[in-house]
Amino acid sequence: xxxxxxxxxxxxxxxxxxxxxxxxxxxxxxxxxxxxxxxGPGYFPRMMSALLLFLGAIVAILGLRHRRAxxxxxxxxSWRAMATVLGGIVLFGFGLERFGLVASITALTLVSAYAExxxxxxxxxxxxxxxxxxxxxxxxxxxxxxxxLWPEAGGS
Amino acid sequence: xxxxEHLGLGLEVALTPAxxxxxxxxxxxxxxxxxxxxxxPVATIxxxxxxxxxxxxxxxxIMLAGIYYGAQYGGSTSAILVNLPGEASSVVTCLxxxxxxxxxxxxxxxxxxxxxxxxxxxxATLLLAAAAPPLAxxxxxxxxxEYFSLMVLGLVAAVVLAQGSLLKAxxxxxxxxxxxxVGMDTTTGDQRYTFGLPELSDGLGFVVVAMGLFGFAGIIxxxxxxxxxxxxxxxxxxxxxxxxxxxxxSGAILxxxxxxxxxxxLPGGGAMxxxxxxxxxxxxxxxxxxxxxxGAIEGVAGPESANNAGAQTSFIPMLTxxxxxxxxxxxxxxAMMIQxxxxxxxxxxxxxxxxxxxxxxxxxxxxxLVLLNLPMIGLWVKLLSVRYRLLYPAILLFSxxxxxxxxxxxxxxxxxxxxxxxxxxxxxxxxxxxxxxxGLVLGPLLEDNFRRALTIARGDPSVFxxxxxxxxxxxxxILLLLAVVAPNVRNARDKAxxx
Numbered sequence: 001x002x003x004x005x006x007x008x009x010x011x012x013x014x015x016x017x018x019x020x021x022x023x024x025x026x027x028x029x030x031x032x033x034x035x036x037x038x039x040g041p042g043y044f045p046r047m048m049s050a051l052l053l054f055l056g057a058i059v060a061i062l063g064l065r066h067r068r069a070x071x072x073x074x075x076x077x078s079w080r081a082m083a084t085v086l087g088g089i090v091l092f093g094f095g096l097e098r099f100g101l102v103a104s105i106t107a108l109t110l111v112s113a114y115a116e117x118x119x120x121x122x123x124x125x126x127x128x129x130x131x132x133x134x135x136x137x138x139x140x141x142x143x144x145x146x147x148x149l150w151p152e153a154g155g156s
Numbered sequence: 157x158x159x160x161e162h163l164g165l166g167l168e169v170a171l172t173p174a175x176x177x178x179x180x181x182x183x184x185x186x187x188x189x190x191x192x193x194x195x196x197p198v199a200t201i202x203x204x205x206x207x208x209x210x211x212x213x214x215x216x217x218i219m220l221a222g223i224y225y226g227a228q229y230g231g232s233t234s235a236i237l238v239n240l241p242g243e244a245s246s247v248v249t250c251l252x253x254x255x256x257x258x259x260x261x262x263x264x265x266x267x268x269x270x271x272x273x274x275x276x277x278x279x280a281t282l283l284l285a286a287a288a289p290p291l292a293x294x295x296x297x298x299x300x301x302e303y304f305s306l307m308v309l310g311l312v313a314a315v316v317l318a319q320g321s322l323l324k325a326x327x328x329x330x331x332x333x334x335x336x337x338v339g340m341d342t343t344t345g346d347q348r349y350t351f352g353l354p355e356l357s358d359g360l361g362f363v364v365v366a367m368g369l370f371g372f373a374g375i376i377x378x379x380x381x382x383x384x385x386x387x388x389x390x391x392x393x394x395x396x397x398x399x400x401x402x403x404x405x406s407g408a409i410l411x412x413x414x415x416x417x418x419x420x421x422l423p424g425g426g427a428m429x430x431x432x433x434x435x436x437x438x439x440x441x442x443x444x445x446x447x448x449x450x451g452a453i454e455g456v457a458g459p460e461s462a463n464n465a466g467a468q469t470s471f472i473p474m475l476t477x478x479x480x481x482x483x484x485x486x487x488x489x490x491a492m493m494i495q496x497x498x499x500x501x502x503x504x505x506x507x508x509x510x511x512x513x514x515x516x517x518x519x520x521x522x523x524x525l526v527l528l529n530l531p532m533i534g535l536w537v538k539l540l541s542v543r544y545r546l547l548y549p550a551i552l553l554f555s556x557x558x559x560x561x562x563x564x565x566x567x568x569x570x571x572x573x574x575x576x577x578x579x580x581x582x583x584x585x586x587x588x589x590x591x592x593x594x595g596l597v598l599g600p601l602l603e604d605n606f607r608r609a610l611t612i613a614r615g616d617p618s619v620f621x622x623x624x625x626x627x628x629x630x631x632x633x634i635l636l637l638l639a640v641v642a643p644n645v646r647n648a649r650d651k652a653x654x655x
Binding site: 009010012013014016017020021024027028031032035036037038039040041044046048049051052054055058059062074075076077078080081082085086088090092093094096097103109110112113115116119127131134136139143145146147 | 207321323324326327330331333334337341343344346348349372375376377378379380381394463545546548550552553560561566567569570572573576577580581584585586587602603606607610611614615616617622634
């Protein structure tokens with residue numbers, strides 16, 4: 001799969017650049033530009049945003065032109081890994097200050113472990129316990145980092 | 157002689173027990189992640205950076221540097237034994253290294269790789285020590301316009317030497333520069349692109365971005381290709397090569413060291429480019445090029461020397477000009493800034509212990525690596541049987557705790573996850589993430605020097621071309637861009653990256 005929804009890879013990349021460039025222009029619309037001598041906070045960002053928009057457009061157009069160049073055999077996107085790895089990280093971030101290190105690491109490991117499709121429940125549980133042990137040994141015992149291990153009383 | 161005096165001072169610093177320990181930890185870790193495919197020096201250094209805050213700056217940098225060149229040693233081990241490049245810079249080593257291993261000459265290949273790397277490391281360390289003072293002296297004269305032009309040249313060169321589409325690489329640099337502008341404008345104090353988040357007013361942390369782009373995105377991308385790894389069960393064969401093989405390899409080691417040192421200094425260079433160039437050179441000058449790919453010892457000796465030389469000389473522009481030329485150096489710049497050291501030509505005179513200590517530590521580290529790698533090769537081979545499925549949860553664990561501990565901020569964990577998503581999408585769209593990281597680090601400096609240059613020149617933009625040094629740098633940047641756009645150079649470049 002060399003493209004998403006039939007859009008060539010380069011064109012998709014170009015559009016992504018254009019969206020960021022245009023977005024940066026829009027968000028920065030009220031940053032003062034100033035003059036070359038007295039540059040406001042908006043001068044350089046505007047220059048860069050416009051440049052990104054321009055480059056994105058060229059990349060996108062060239063991508064369209066080379067559409068039929070060579071069909072690439074790319075492996076499918078790893079949606080499963082994307083969801084589980086990023087989901088695990090977000091769960092960790094969400095839980096750390098509310099439920100403590102142990103609960104967050106367990107959540108991180110249990111979810112991200114299933115990025116690997118062939119994994120049994122036993123292996124996953126062993127993995128979660130080991131990760132907690134490593135974290136306790138390295139971060140708490142070894143480095144003495146002030147991390148909350150358990151949910152704080154009353155919650156915060 | 158001054159050089160000896162400097163190295164003496166450096167050795168004094170590098171040989172203190174504490175620094176020896178950190179150097180050792182760095183090279184062991186470097187070898188470890190070098191052996192293991194799926195985790196590279198960029199991800200490792202960004203993972204460990206947060207934990208180095210409480211170390212003295214010199215020890216922190218010694219350890220982080222050790223990870224980078226240690227990875228070059230380790231990378232060759234998995235390339236030779238399993239035909240899997242542990243690092244991108246060992247890709248070409250697979251070709252002949254693995255062929256040698258299948259011939260039962262794995263021991264020789266490993267030994268030659270280590271010997272070549274050690275030789276290259278020693279030469280590159282001396283080169284670094286000799287080239288740094290004059291370069292720094294030269295750079296002290298730089299004003300804002302020169303710095304701006306130098307950074308433009310650096311970014312252009314990084315893009316030209318990057319893999320893949322030139323245009324996309326330029327766009328990635330610009331995207332990085334733009335991301336680097338997030339936060340408080342240092343001149344006016346205005347908040348830019350912060351979305352009202354107080355966490356962003358100091359800017360996007362480069363560690364956070366690097367962790368997302370290289371660490372998290374790398375883990376996701378590793379699932380694009382199913383893991384299959386065949387551990388070589390054949391005996392390693394005799395370790396020490398005979399005279400004949402040493403003689404055969406010595407030319408390649410010398411040439412690899414030269415080419416690697418040279419390419420390492422160039423922006424965008426570092427370890428990888430040198431190894432490719434060296435392989436092509438060896439193949440071209442060989443009397444019988446058909447031996448290559450079938451276990452030619454030069455095909456291991458050259459690239460492995462080159463990548464280690466390049467890894468070390470890439471410190472030259474970083475240490476003397478404050479100009480990072482590859483993502484690892486961008487992280488080193490970050491590590492220095494976190495420790496309150498502004499990288500640039502003044503580091504050498506204001507922090508001589510740090511400067512020379514770090515350089516001398518590279519020589520010490522290389523010695524440790526040879527001792528570590530040759531007798532203990534069996535241990536590293538065993539490590540290869542650790543499956544990625546067991547490894548990546550641990551990488552994730554260290555990464556998230558590392559990001560959180562930067563500022564005790566959960567928001568930064570979320571930001572890193574966001575960059576993980578962006579990084580994976582960019583990888584899939586054929587955009588190398590390395591130029592983005594360089595842009596991110598250089599972005600604020602670029603704006604600052606641009607502004608200051610124009611203030612000095614009373615708003616006249618011609619200042620960049622009327623100051624001779626600045627003009628020279630910009631012209632060099634333009635020539636470089638034109639050269640790559642020219643069709644014949646372009647073809648050669650594409651061909652070089654395909655091989």
